Amino acid sequence: MKTTESGVRPGRPMTRNREHVLATAMDAYWHDDRAAVSVNAICSLAGVSKPSLYRDFGSEDGLTAAVLDHYAQTVLGSVEALLSSPASYATKLDALIGFASEDPSMEAGCLFVKMRATRSRFGPQTQAKIAAIESNALEHYMRFFQQAASGCERRIGVSAELAAVYLHEQFGLAFTQRAAGKRPDEVRALLVLAMSVLR
Template identity: 40%
Template sequence: MVEIAMRSYWNEGPTEVSLNGLCQRAGVSKPSVYREFGNEDGLTHAALENYGHCVLAKVLEILAGEDIFAGKIRKIAYLAAEDGAHESGCLFVKMRTAKNQMGEKTQILIAAMASMAVDAYANLLIEGRETGEWPGNIPVKLGAAYLHAQIGLALDQRARGEDPRVVLALALCVLGLTDAQSEIA
């Protein structure tokens, strides 16, 4: 059920899929969903948590990896702009956009995931500043929040069939990463 919910929310949007529709797709009854997840918010939370383990973990793995700073930036940009897994955009971005329509448990998870992502981007920028690969021309936390938002915007554009490379190139340019920017555009 969790995998079906995750894929349905991801492909169609978290507010576009009814619990009844999910139950039909999974071949389960609504009462069984309530027994397993407590309520619809529990299912939405479980679907987003599953997405985190399946998809967002790759982003965090790249950011924490052994690659050099510019290599990490290129890999993240590739995931956002070209990786086949993100043809439908990003479930996290979609849920974050619809956060006020999500239940309390899901809203808490969205906030925790956003914080984790910004912290990972901040660590990346600190690493880049320490190795001299990032000029550090803006405060790290601001740069991390900006990079996180722009990658989310690029994923959202991709889901709408637009070219996300322009957003990514602009984001990297603003951060002073002109070499990485020219590779994306």
């Protein structure tokens, strides 16, 4: 490949190319079964060569792990921001229910939930990323419940640890229902009922 006088290769910067591949792969994995989306398909969709993709990500496992990390930062980050906000316990819980049941971006379900359900299909990097995201989510949920209990916004009948796991699983179910085509109002009604034990 030709280089300029400064020794820099012309064309799209590598960082921008990597971000484009991540966004393309994330969309493909999110809206289709990850196992059905090949590296060749990602290369075709993103307009990059296979050697270029492997140079940036190392392997298909490296790509999948990077996509999941990108998803956690760009999509799930809003949930972490909500949980860390100064809003009341009830307001946060209502917002979480709204996100899981009605947010347009979740119409196809949650990429993390889909990949967690089929984690045995993935390589070690992706499995480690799934475990890390799950652990991080549970920590945020646990802190959310601990703060609500210390501020007397929540009855201390269920431990923060158990409440965190329960919330995590209920949201996983809600995202799965949305991916299966259940109407948002139906998903909301089920979540409201499920969350009533945490009010």
